[in-house]
Amino acid sequence: MRGLTTFLWLLAVVAAGATTGRAETPVERGAYLVNTVMTCHNCHTPFGANGPDMARALTGGTPVFDTPAFRVRGSNITPDRQNGIGAWSDDDIEKALRTGVRPNGVPLAPPMPTGFYGVLTPADSKAIVAYLRTVKSSPNKVENPVYKAAVSREVFPGAETPVDPAVLTDKVKLGEYLVTIAHCMECHTPRVQGRLDFAAAGTGNQEFKGPWGVSTSRNITSHPTKGLGGWTDAEIKRALTEGISRDGTKLKPPMGYGFYSRMTPGDIDAVVAYLRKLPPRE
Ligand code: HEC
Ligand code: HEC
Incomplete structure (x- = not known):
């Protein structure tokens, strides 16, 4: 009996993990x-x-x-x-x-x-x-x-307290969660006197120096011309997972596309869905 129960429980776990193929x-x-x-x-x-x-x-x-x-x-x-x-x-x-x-x-x-x-x-x-x-x-x-x-x-x-896992079945909420723990806004928010100016979250304009030279984070809000508002979903996904901007140019570090390339398609979709909801900012 015990063996059967364990077997059925395992089946349920595997079914629950069906999106990734199996239980994690x-x-x-x-x-x-x-x-x-x-x-x-x-x-x-x-x-x-x-x-x-x-x-x-x-x-x-x-x-x-x-x-x-x-x-x-x-x-x-x-x-x-x-x-x-x-x-x-x-x-x-x-x-x-x-x-x-x-x-x-x-x-x-x-x-x-x-x-x-x-x-x-x-x-x-x-x-x-x-x-x-x-x-x-x-x-x-x-x-x-x-x-x-x-x-x-x-x-x-909003990042002070743990998210209720139950809300993460909602695509946009899942995207918000992923964008938060990915700390996208740490890089895509300008600094004023060294401090992140969260009122301008998503507008970019922070400089990063490293072996790659200098890169400047960009506007990832839904602004139609300054941000991602005019991009297709496919273009945003390509930037996130292949590091290629809309105009075909290669993005530099520390933008983490090498890491994001191994995110699940469902998680990438959720990130895009959430970015679409970011209020347009110049
Ligand atoms: C943007 C850069 C950055 C990212 C991303 C980052 N860290 Fe860190 N982390 C640091 C720095 C810098 C320190 C040291 C800070 C200090 O000495 O005051 C640190 C310190 C730590 C410490 C404390 C270690 C000690 O001995 O005091 C832990 C634990 C840690 N990080 C875990 C993680 C984990 C796990 C992740 C990913 C989930 C992560 N960090 C992502 C920059 C980062
Ligand atoms: C460690 C800093 C950092 C983090 C974290 C980061 N980015 Fe970036 N991102 C950049 C920089 C810098 C650029 C511009 C690179 C360049 O100029 O070559 C960039 C570029 C982009 C672009 C391309 C925009 C364009 O106009 O070409 C998108 C889209 C983007 N990031 C979205 C995200 C999202 C979504 C996340 C979180 C999942 C994220 N970034 C996390 C630093 C970061």
Whole structure:
């Protein structure tokens, strides 16, 4: 009897996972979030000439974020107990992600987009932790962060509390959730005196310097000429997953199309549906 019940339960789980072909384990879900939509490698994996060096995945050290307020580097977030986060409890990691505070009480500088991660569903933040426990451990020692002024978080409006997973069956709500945890608005919102100006969210105009030279984030609101309003869904998807702009030019990093290319078609559709709803802004 017990065997049959287990079998039927498994069937139900597999049916529930039908959109992805089969049921996803928490570790698989965490891998999906970390390696695609949430682009953790953009800041926690050293980059080589051809993008992130996956042999050193999540071992930290680069990039360096050097501002008048702080000088920090992406941390080693592998399970090494000494130099990674192996000695942190699951709760410690979830708390750092959601609230931006380390177990020793020291706040994380804002390049770490914790101001967007408060919306994570409990299942998703646990899945991220479960996956981080499985990645290859590295003793890489990252230079200690230097804080020259008090660290102040930038919390995206509405991103403070976990989303109710039940609402994510709605395509636009799912898109909003994905765009939030992808921290698209951290890059696609202008900064005024160093702070994100959320009243202008989506209008872009932030500069990024790196091995690629300089890139400037663009307007991704539904504005018909300044934003994506005049683009077709296919053109937006191509930009997100292939890094090709409407006029055919190649987009530069840190736009994370290399990661988004492995998102599920359903999730990409949801992102596009939500971008369509962003109020047009110049
Ligand atoms: C835009 C860049 C960026 C992205 C994306 C990013 N991080 Fe971070 N993260 C940082 C930086 C920079 C630090 C170090 C901040 C400091 O030292 O104050 C950090 C710190 C951390 C820490 C604290 C580690 C420690 O030893 O104190 C954890 C845990 C962490 N990140 C996990 C993640 C995970 C998981 C993801 C993806 C879901 C992620 N980060 C995405 C930039 C980023
Ligand atoms: C780490 C910063 C960063 C993040 C995160 C980011 N982008 Fe971008 N994005 C950029 C930059 C910079 C460009 C312009 C690149 C260039 O000029 O070559 C860009 C370009 C784009 C374009 C092309 C617009 C055009 O006019 O060609 C779209 C669409 C876009 N981003 C949407 C998104 C969405 C949706 C997300 C979240 C899923 C996102 N971006 C996350 C930095 C970012």
